[in-house]
Amino acid sequence: MIEFKQAAKTFRLANREVHAVKEVSLSIEQGEIFGIIGFSGAGKSTLLRLVNMLERPTSGAVCVQGVDVASLSQKELRKLRRRIGMIFQNFNLFNSRTVAGNVAYPLKLAGVPKKEINERVAELLSFVGLSEKANDYPEQLSGGQKQRVGIARAIATSPDILICDEATSALDPDTTAEILRLLKKVNKDLGLTILLITHEMNVIQTICDRVAVMENGEVIEQGSVFDTFTNPQHPTTKRFIESVQKDRPSDHLLSEWKERGGKQLYRVIFKGEVAGDPVLSRVTRKHGVDVNIVYGSVRELQGKLIGNLLVSFEGDESSVQQVIEELNIVVEIEEVSVHEG
Ligand SMILES: Nc1ncnc2c1ncn2[C@@H]1O[C@H](COP(=O)(O)OP(=O)(O)O)[C@@H](O)[C@H]1O
Numbered sequence: 001m002i003e004f005k006q007a008a009k010t011f012r013l014a015n016r017e018v019h020a021v022k023e024v025s026l027s028i029e030q031g032e033i034f035g036i037i038g039f040s041g042a043g044k045s046t047l048l049r050l051v052n053m054l055e056r057p058t059s060g061a062v063c064v065q066g067v068d069v070a071s072l073s074q075k076e077l078r079k080l081r082r083r084i085g086m087i088f089q090n091f092n093l094f095n096s097r098t099v100a101g102n103v104a105y106p107l108k109l110a111g112v113p114k115k116e117i118n119e120r121v122a123e124l125l126s127f128v129g130l131s132e133k134a135n136d137y138p139e140q141l142s143g144g145q146k147q148r149v150g151i152a153r154a155i156a157t158s159p160d161i162l163i164c165d166e167a168t169s170a171l172d173p174d175t176t177a178e179i180l181r182l183l184k185k186v187n188k189d190l191g192l193t194i195l196l197i198t199h200e201m202n203v204i205q206t207i208c209d210r211v212a213v214m215e216n217g218e219v220i221e222q223g224s225v226f227d228t229f230t231n232p233q234h235p236t237t238k239r240f241i242e243s244v245q246k247d248r249p250s251d252h253l254l255s256e257w258k259e260r261g262g263k264q265l266y267r268v269i270f271k272g273e274v275a276g277d278p279v280l281s282r283v284t285r286k287h288g289v290d291v292n293i294v295y296g297s298v299r300e301l302q303g304k305l306i307g308n309l310l311v312s313f314e315g316d317e318s319s320v321q322q323v324i325e326e327l328n329i330v331v332e333i334e335e336v337s338v339h340e341g
Pocket residue numbers: 011013018019020038039040041042043044045046047
């Protein structure tokens with residue numbers, strides 16, 4: 001649906017160059033929700049702006065439905081932009097227009113007859129749950145309601161793609177969850193491909209199928225959300241994941257454990273099917289070893305379970321070694337190092 005082919009964007013300022021996006025290659029499939037996460041300044045917004053040619057790539061190409069967007073004429077570009085809806089962190093609504101007026105705007109631009117516009121606006125407002133607010137002005141709305149208007153306006157011309165630039169970053173957690181549910185509905189019921197950028201791992205975890213991590217203009221890691229969460233490769237990806245999943249007690253608690261003469265700790269990670277299997281008690285019982293669960297969580301991600309436990313073992317050394325070897329066959333198990341201090 002969208003393909004970045006070594007797409008790069010360099011801004012040339014008076015005294016220096018900013019390499020905002022450096023040769024990014026990504027392929028976003030039809031019907032998926034693809035998330036790009038990165039800290040502020042990573043180049044996410046610039047990358048999005050390449051898709052509808054708000055920025056022209058300095059090198060490489062961006063293709064939408066197989067067509068290089070840089071090759072389009074002005075007229076073709078206007079048509080392309082009608083197939084790509086966009087929503088923003090600050091909603092970008094027209095304050096002088098009513099809710100209905102905001103949603104009607106892109107339809108007017110597209111030359112839709114007045115009667116059809118009215119019907120379509122009513123349908124869109126009902127879809128986003130704002131029918132009663134049709135004649136209100138944006139300043140009378142909450143942040144979540146404003147973003148609903150933004151979404152209704154973005155999908156008014158029945159686009160194939162919805163691009164979201166930090167669409168929930170100005171919202172509280174409950175409202176964020178509500179907007180993410182609406183985006184999921186847009187994806188499922190209307191079949192839009194969604195490309196979103198965010199600095200919040202929670203957003204990725206909640207609705208994305210696949211994710212790419214950006215840093216300093218580059219994609220440093222990409223994959224399915226499940227694989228990325230369960231097996232992150234890059235330190236930055238690990239930092240993002242730690243922000244949503246507290247899977248390690250504080251260093252303070254761990255060093256206390258060590259000072260008190262606590263045994264070596266192991267992290268045990270169960271994934272998918274295995275999470276329902278009492279493997280830990282089965283293997284330890286077999287070797288006459290006791291297991292002490294020090295810390296842990298079991299979570300659901302993309303419909304699969306992930307267990308993440310910190311354990312120590314009580315038993316003679318060779319039995320404990322056998323337990324670890326046997327567990328290693330079915331789960332991930334690694335020694336946890338305790339930082340002093
Ligand atoms: N129009 C511009 N002119 C000059 N530099 C820009 C422009 N737009 C973005 N940048 C720079 O490009 C880098 C990436 O910015 P941006 O794409 O907005 O990152 P993000 O959305 O991940 O926060 C930043 O260093 C930013 O200052």
